[in-house]
Amino acid sequence: MHACSNNRQRSFAARRRFLKTAVAAAGAFCVPSVVPASVLGAAAPSHRINVGLIGCGHQSQRIVPSFLVHDDVQMLAVCDVNRQGVGYYWPDQVLGRETARQWVNEHYAQKTDSGQFRHCDAYVDFRELLERSDIDAVAIVVPDHWHALIAIAAMRAGKDVYCEKPLALTVHQGRQMVKAVRKYERIFQTGAQFRSSPNVRRACELVRNGRLGEIRRVRTWVAPNSFEGPGPGWKAMPVPDGFDYDFWLGPAPKAPYHVERCFHRWRYILDYSNGQTVNFGAHTNDIAQWALNMDRTTPVEFEDNGSEFLPKGSLFTTASKTAFRARYANGIELLCETRNSSATKFEGTEGRLEITLGGSMKTFPENIKDSVIGPNEIHLAQSNPAREENVRKHIDADHVRNFLDAVKNRQDPIEPVEVGHSTASLCILGNIAQILKRKFTWDPAAERSPDDEEVNRMLSRTMREPWKLSS
Numbered sequence: 001m002h003a004c005s006n007n008r009q010r011s012f013a014a015r016r017r018f019l020k021t022a023v024a025a026a027g028a029f030c031v032p033s034v035v036p037a038s039v040l041g042a043a044a045p046s047h048r049i050n051v052g053l054i055g056c057g058h059q060s061q062r063i064v065p066s067f068l069v070h071d072d073v074q075m076l077a078v079c080d081v082n083r084q085g086v087g088y089y090w091p092d093q094v095l096g097r098e099t100a101r102q103w104v105n106e107h108y109a110q111k112t113d114s115g116q117f118r119h120c121d122a123y124v125d126f127r128e129l130l131e132r133s134d135i136d137a138v139a140i141v142v143p144d145h146w147h148a149l150i151a152i153a154a155m156r157a158g159k160d161v162y163c164e165k166p167l168a169l170t171v172h173q174g175r176q177m178v179k180a181v182r183k184y185e186r187i188f189q190t191g192a193q194f195r196s197s198p199n200v201r202r203a204c205e206l207v208r209n210g211r212l213g214e215i216r217r218v219r220t221w222v223a224p225n226s227f228e229g230p231g232p233g234w235k236a237m238p239v240p241d242g243f244d245y246d247f248w249l250g251p252a253p254k255a256p257y258h259v260e261r262c263f264h265r266w267r268y269i270l271d272y273s274n275g276q277t278v279n280f281g282a283h284t285n286d287i288a289q290w291a292l293n294m295d296r297t298t299p300v301e302f303e304d305n306g307s308e309f310l311p312k313g314s315l316f317t318t319a320s321k322t323a324f325r326a327r328y329a330n331g332i333e334l335l336c337e338t339r340n341s342s343a344t345k346f347e348g349t350e351g352r353l354e355i356t357l358g359g360s361m362k363t364f365p366e367n368i369k370d371s372v373i374g375p376n377e378i379h380l381a382q383s384n385p386a387r388e389e390n391v392r393k394h395i396d397a398d399h400v401r402n403f404l405d406a407v408k409n410r411q412d413p414i415e416p417v418e419v420g421h422s423t424a425s426l427c428i429l430g431n432i433a434q435i436l437k438r439k440f441t442w443d444p445a446a447e448r449s450p451d452d453e454e455v456n457r458m459l460s461r462t463m464r465e466p467w468k469l470s471s
């Protein structure tokens with residue numbers, strides 16, 4: 001646990017000053033529910049967390065309501081390099097910064113007597129949003145090639161960060177994020193929300209408390225690509241109006257525009273992502289590491305296990321079929337593969353347990369499922385101790401709530417940066433084994449392969465000018 005009370009006090013003091021000035025200057029319109037603190041209690045403006053959203057695409061549809069549902073949140077601004085348009089997951093879906101701004105304004109409008117609210121600001125450039133001293137925390141919901149740059153810039157600017165999984169694009173970027181969290185004494189939640197699922201937690205507790213005997217093997221599954229993507233010979237397309245494509249590419253290499261390069265499908269292209277191995281692996285392998293009590297380390301050996309890629313020249317370059325094997329220092333084997341539904345399965349000397357991301361659990365013998373965890377046994381952290389029902393929207397909201405509470409009490413949340421980094425590293429290294437189609441050993445403490453220099457070269461990527469990662 002890291003306490004950072006001095007910075008926190010400074011940040012609350014700065015915000016109280018801002019609120020005083022803003023409320024005096026603009027009246028009650030600036031903050032929709034400005035009433036005396038004595039009435040609001042814990043949700044008083046002085047306890048309110050002012051949030052900026054960076055990235056207004058597919059996942060922002062879950063993240064925005066998961067923040068807005070909490071009364072002590074004020075979403076002050078949104079940011080996206082795309083003004084508004086189609087091309088996201090569903091063909092007719094119109095997303096981008098103007099859509100997100102509208103959601104936020106409509107939410108607060110419902111809370112005013114006039115039924116009107118238009119004060120959520122919108123930015124193209126995240127650096128302008130980060131300059132605002134009234135913003136306490138940011139939610140980063142952009143493609144993976146941007147996570148480290150934006151998160152570190154945010155922390156340097158004194159913001160706490162909720163950053164979507166997978167933590168980073170490379171092992172090096174993840175390590176820099178870990179260093180920045182500790183250097184700037186910020187609160188950082190990795191957006192791997194299944195840590196906040198009651199059923200996932202219970203599955204991990206059953207494993208941790210030995211109900212399956214000694215664990216020998218863990219199998220993790222990741223869903224296949226949801227889209228086929230254009231094959232070799234694909235043609236560049238005109239950049240849509242209102243979309244700053246060069247800014248979207250940012251640190252990634254220059255490349256001809258195609259709608260399927262951007263807007264959700266970027267996750268199938270190696271310049272911006274490590275594919276489903278990491279996209280869903282950031283959940284299923286995270287559950288594996290949590291249950292094994294290995295969530296601050298990684299396996300020590302990685303090997304391709306029959307992964308497949310699309311033909312050369314296809315737009316999508318990540319593995320179309322995930323298959324890698326890893327081994328922990330204690331001998332436990334981890335097999336990660338593509339399957340229609342993402343899940344994690346533990347195989348022990350006395351039983352087996354499978355948990356899906358949807359939260360359904362199967363055990364063999366069946367009665368393991370009903371086993372009660374005694375008061376003196378291992379109990380894992382809970383985002384919301386009162387929550388028993390495993391409902392997806394509650395999981396997302398509880399994961400955000402856990403972050404907000406951490407922002408207030410200045411203690412690490414349920415998925416701190418080191419844990420997000422270990423899970424992402426595991427998946428990234430599995431992906432490297434798939435690309436190289438060979439076995440290598442790994443030193444988790446040194447974060448290097450002792451025997452494979454090519455692997456070590458793949459731990460970082462050169463950023464396109466003028467973008468540079470510096471803490």
Ligand SMILES: NC(=O)c1ccc[n+]([C@@H]2O[C@H](COP(=O)([O-])OP(=O)(O)OC[C@H]3O[C@@H](n4cnc5c(N)ncnc54)[C@H](O)[C@@H]3O)[C@@H](O)[C@H]2O)c1
Nearest residue numbers: 055056057058059079080081082141142164165166263264
């Ligand atoms: N936790 C989960 O279950 C879950 C589910 C889906 C996605 N995600 C994560 O959410 C993130 C976003 O995924 P998505 O599916 O929403 O992608 P998306 O492409 O639908 O949306 C990303 C948005 O970010 C914008 N953007 C890109 N670069 C930007 C920049 N520099 N500044 C501001 N905006 C920028 C894009 O224009 C786009 O609107 C990814 O990290 C992904 O892994 C998490």
